[in-house]
Amino acid sequence: MQETLAEWRPAVDAAIADVLPREVDAAYLESYFGEPTFEYDPESIQRALVDPIWDLLDRGGKRWRAVLFLVFVEAFGEKPEDYLPYATIPEILHNGTIIVDDVEDEAESRRGEPALHHRFGQDIALNAGNAMYFLPLKIITNDPGDLPESQRLAAYEMLMHELNRTHLGQGMDICWHNEREVRATREQYLEMCACKTGCLGRIVARLAAIVTDQSAAVERHAAEYAETVAVAFQIGDDVLDVEHSLGRAGDFGKAFGNDIREGKKTLLVLHAIEESDPADAERLADIIAAEENTDEEITEALRIIEDAGSIEYAKDRARALSEEALAHVDALDIDPGATEQLRSFAEFVVERDV
Amino acid sequence: MQETLAEWRPAVDAAIADVLPREVDAAYLESYFGEPTFEYDPESIQRALVDPIWDLLDRGGKRWRAVLFLVFVEAFGEKPEDYLPYATIPEILHNGTIIVDDVEDEAESRRGEPALHHRFGQDIALNAGNAMYFLPLKIITNDPGDLPESQRLAAYEMLMHELNRTHLGQGMDICWHNEREVRATREQYLEMCACKTGCLGRIVARLAAIVTDQSAAVERHAAEYAETVAVAFQIGDDVLDVEHSLGRAGDFGKAFGNDIREGKKTLLVLHAIEESDPADAERLADIIAAEENTDEEITEALRIIEDAGSIEYAKDRARALSEEALAHVDALDIDPGATEQLRSFAEFVVERDV
Known part of the structure; x- marks a missing residue:
């Protein structure tokens, strides 16, 4: 999978630059956004939109959403090259959500550099992030693949559905984060x-199915594969944080138990609170709810999670989701090479951790 | 126009509540956003999305975007009642941009109460504002008007076009605001x-034309009417700020010249800098660029603007735009009653000031 990612990256970046060049002028603005009523100011658009967007894009990222889209297109028997502009849609959307999330989370840094709102100011960063929610959606209108009306409409209806659920997911996450009590179910x-991560995966898969005109069943299996892998990935991340912390807790001066310090109500925490005896459950809930924790408290929380069998529970759940994802791949009925790529992608995402 | 606004408001609010009820539960979430993969948390969605959105909506606002949509629908010979759900699209979009703009501008208050990010926190406010960019777009998919595919697609393509230009406009505005130099042309x-305001007006007009299946020419005239009125409105606002300030500058202790204090490069300022002699032009540019101004400096800036004939220039420009808007109404070839409503709407917007 790493090879496929590295192989496609230059072509994906070139396709993004076709949508939004690194240097814009009046001619580009007219061609992409239509004739101005009065007169565009390309210099402002360069500074307020193009520079911040490329600043983030040039910090790296594996472009895996674009590449997974291309893998799907190939699996569906079409030439990925013919659909490159569409591959940029989930990629630009994803990077837009990063900018907005970083403002919402008051993040300091991103990919080893200051978060975009620290470098460009909150107003420019936010507007650029929001512009990235709409910029790629116009690709469907520009219709590089010469799709019939029904496919373009299907793409828009799908995108509106998934982007709505993305905001539901972010809403739930923020709400829990702001509350002291632990209230969510597993x-x-x-x-x-x-919703928060899976829907962007669903966009990748469904868009590939829609632009290549697959059946509803194929679109559904592809979507569920991508969504399930994304959820398994998140659980894997949560497990990693606890496992690394257990290993590192003895090392002097090293930060550990970051999720617990942040008060994250992960699947492991929710399981441990439900499964521990009442005293341990209450203690864990208190540590999660506290504004600040000592290293001793973090160690205590980690032990409660470990003793409750929450690590094994979460690993089992991630493994089950991974198997579910692979069953969706099998249901796709695509050629063995493509099946292998999607299987290895799921394993690459999940096995790395759990 | 005031009467038409007051008359429609309860029906518009009821239509918004059909899209997003004041109290949500799992059944509503399933019906609007689709079945969950696992389990929704209605309580979080209530707190993070529904409460903040209705908090803002309940502060008032004339709902003129929804009502102008209904006026257009009637002008196009259809029953407004049949298209009420679509009327909420520009209204919800507009209120979403208010929330996001207030974060970007670091606004303290909105409609006499604390800005939403001060009441709910920046993370919840921003996510709610962004959710309002997508929530109403799903109405086209839900298709309350039973429109053929081509009309639904036209609506999405139009919305993507106008929402892209909205972010261009906001980008230009923010960029100029952050710069000390005065660089923009009139x-x-x-x-x-x-872009910033006109495009939402264009959405109102074009959506009414699209859902009632008007010709491309009718859609264009309606769009240009709405856009032109919005631009005239903005100029009117800028003129008002200067005219009131000239009148009030003698009153002890009253704030005046707010646009100049904020460093706003309005049409009047741009005209005055271009038309004044070099010393006055430089002085005005310096006052606009300064972080802080004394009342004497503001009075001086106002005098330079007045002496340059910028007030008359801006009024003339607004009047010309208003006439242009009315010419688009005449070109629509609608019945005299509807023509009168659109004429009086344009006059209501512009004549109030200039």
Whole structure:
């Protein structure tokens, strides 16, 4: 999978630059956004939109959403090259959500550099992030693949559906984060992951199915594969944070238990609170709710999670989701090479951790 | 026009509540956003999305975008009642941009109460504002008017076009605001108004034309009417700020010249800098660029603007735009009653000031 990612990246970046060049002028603005009523100011658009967007894009990122889209297109028997502009849609959307999330979370840094709102100011960063929610959606209108009306409409209806659920997921996450009490069920936590991260995966898969005109069943299996992998990935991340912390807790001066310090109500925490005896459950809930924790308290919380069997529980759940994802791949009925790529992508995402 | 606004408001609010009820539960979430993969948390969605959105909506606002949509629908010979759900699209979009703009501008208050990010926190406010960019777009998918595919697609393509230009306009505005130098041309200032405010007006008009299946020419005239009125409105606002300030400058202790204090490069300022002698032009540019101004400096800036004939220039420009808007109404070839409503709407917007 790493090779496929590295191989496609230059072509994906070139396709993004076709949508939004690194240097814009009046001619580009007219061609992409239509004739101005009066007169565009390309210099302002360069400074307020193009520079911040490329500043983030040039910091890296594996472009895996674009590449997974291309893998799907190939699996569906079409030439990925013919659909490159569409591959940029989930990629630009994703990077837009990063900018907005970083403002919402008051993040300091992103990919080793200051978060965009620290470098460009909150107003420019936010407007650029929001512009990235709409910029790529116009690709469907420009219709590089010469699609019939029904496919373009299907793409828009799908995008509106998934982008709505993305905001539901972010809403749930923020709401829990702002509350001291632990209130969510495990299934609600997984729903938050499915909406917040899974829906962008669903966009990748469904868009590939729509532009290549697949059946509803194929679109559904592809979407569920991508969503399920995304949820498994999030659980894997949560497990990693606890496992690394257990290993590192003895090392002097090293930060550990970051999720607990942040008060994150992960699947492991929710499981441990439900499964521990009342005293341990209450203690864990208190540590999660506290504004500040000592290293001793973090160690205590980690032990409660470990003793409750929450690590194994979360690993089992991630493994089950991974198997579910692979069953959706099998149901796709695509050629063995493509099946292998989607299987290895799921394993690459999940096995790395759990 | 005031009467038409007051008359429709309860029906518009009821239509918004059909899209997003004041109290949501799992059944509503399933019906609007689709079945959850795992389990929704209605309580979080209530707190993070529904409460903040209705908090803002309940502060008032004339709902003129929804009502203008209904006026257009009637002008196009259809029953407004049949298209009420669509009327909420520009209204919800507009209120979403208010929330996001207030974060970007670091506004303290909105409609006499604390800005939403002060009441709910920046993370919840922003996510709610962004959710309002997508929530109403799903109405087209839900298709309350039973429109053929081509009309639904036309609506999406139009919305993507106009929402892209909205972010261009906001980008130009923010960029100029952050710069000390005065760089924009008058035509670029008008473009910013056309994009930032005019595009939401265009959405109102074009959506009414699309859902009632009008010709391309009718859609274009309606769009240009709405856009032109919005630009004239903005100029009117800028003129008002200067005219009131000239009148009030003698009153002890009253704030005046707010646009100049904020460093706003309005059409009047751009005209005055271009038309004044070099010493006055430089002095005005310096006052606009300064972080802080004394009342004497504000009075001086106002005098330079007045002496340059910028007030008359801006009034003339607004009047010309208003006439242009009315010419688009005449070109629509609708019945005299509807023509009168659109004429009086344009006059209501413009004549109030200039």
